[in-house]
Amino acid sequence: MSTQSQIDYNRIAKAIEYIQSNFKLQPSLEEVAEKIHLSPTHFQKIFTDWAGTSPKKFLQFISLEHAKGLLKEEKLSIFDAAFETGFSSTSRLHDLFVKIEGMSPAEYKNGGKSLVINYNFSESPFGNIIVASTEKGICHLAFENDKETALGNLKTQFPNASFFEKQDELQKNALSIFNKDWNRLNTVKLHLKGTDFQLKVWESLLSIPMGKLSTYGSLAEKINSPKAYRAVGTAIGSNPVAFLIPCHRVIQSSGNLGGYHWGSDRKQLIIGWEGSHTSN
Template structure:
């Protein structure tokens, strides 16, 4: 089941890459299906199961016009409550609160010395992930298909910590975000190593609701440093918790998707998937 889910995402990822490269030509169902070596019928069913909408509708969600339209109406999509982001599933919106606690200067400086970090590997709609947590909350959540490489990346961030491959409640709560019934979610707690500026930027990302997009300049203004868009971009690029801290919801002022630590195709996939979930 898990392996099949991963295979299906790889097919969808390939389809999205094709759509991204050709969306201005509005490719037909047959053309997209042929690009991923599936029959139109099979591809339509697989894509709709994954995204909740047809491939044709999905093209609209990841087009530049959709992105620019969201930016023009961004005032109506932002939530005023700090740390709050709207999640919509098969039912109405549910509120999810994510609480960030920064690590102490000593923990940050000493590479996690004295920290005990639990970690596990899990599947998501967007590929395999590694999720790690301390006694205070999730400290690391990366997309990575190669488990050995995922562990190397985690250990680079906290070279002096003690590691255990154990799934704990913090990790489970974080992974519930990918489920359809978000009523199971408790408050998600994060324990992050970052400068005060980075933490402030990451907190601001949590105000962007599901299906909404902001620019780097918007984030700079939201933290009352309107001239710091470049520094904001660097902080966003250092986000240690994929998806939960939604750096994928930040795009360029031109409406272009922009960069993403875990790949532009995955970023487009997440943006489109969230837009589809919002309309269900």
């Protein structure tokens, strides 16, 4: 991410944080702009360039009441209907094109000894990322500004693998998921290290439509383990592929957004960004 893009992203994150903390007061555009030391006109422009919609409209997608409304929809039918809608809505192509393959027991147990992993640093609407792939698919995607830390975290997951800094076609196709036009998206393949239970949870996350939300309890019921909502939460928290596996769409049953491995502020931004784009 360029220096200016990073500055704008940080300003947007700070603005969202302020609005969330003062949501009941419904701060004006001028008030929010003042808090991040910009003119209202400039703030409106950089926000709209990033989110594709106005700050005011964006906020409805991260408000508590909106989240509660989405959860009511989900309890009725939207969760189970996610795949039944086929390709009638481009907003759902994002998830219908993500396919998960689990690593073999040997790859899982030996720290990736036989794996060749390509990795690359890139940009996203939500900050800098590291993306890594095997010959079968994406094995890791994380938000991280510090490249040394990002690479260190990747190598910790696969201590015996061979690593090369290289962008391949698998990565390019996966990163195209951040674009608006998902009609042109090819199948995104993931090659993940996880237990059978974790893989089941991660696959269930893909059935939450873009622009919608679910809860830990609902996901537990979806995989026929209604009493395992805490284990489901742990599996969600260990998701190795940010955004592509949409763990950010899982919130608390109260409607509060809850935690996120890559930061609660970023979770708010992603939910708002997805909501604003699927409403267009």
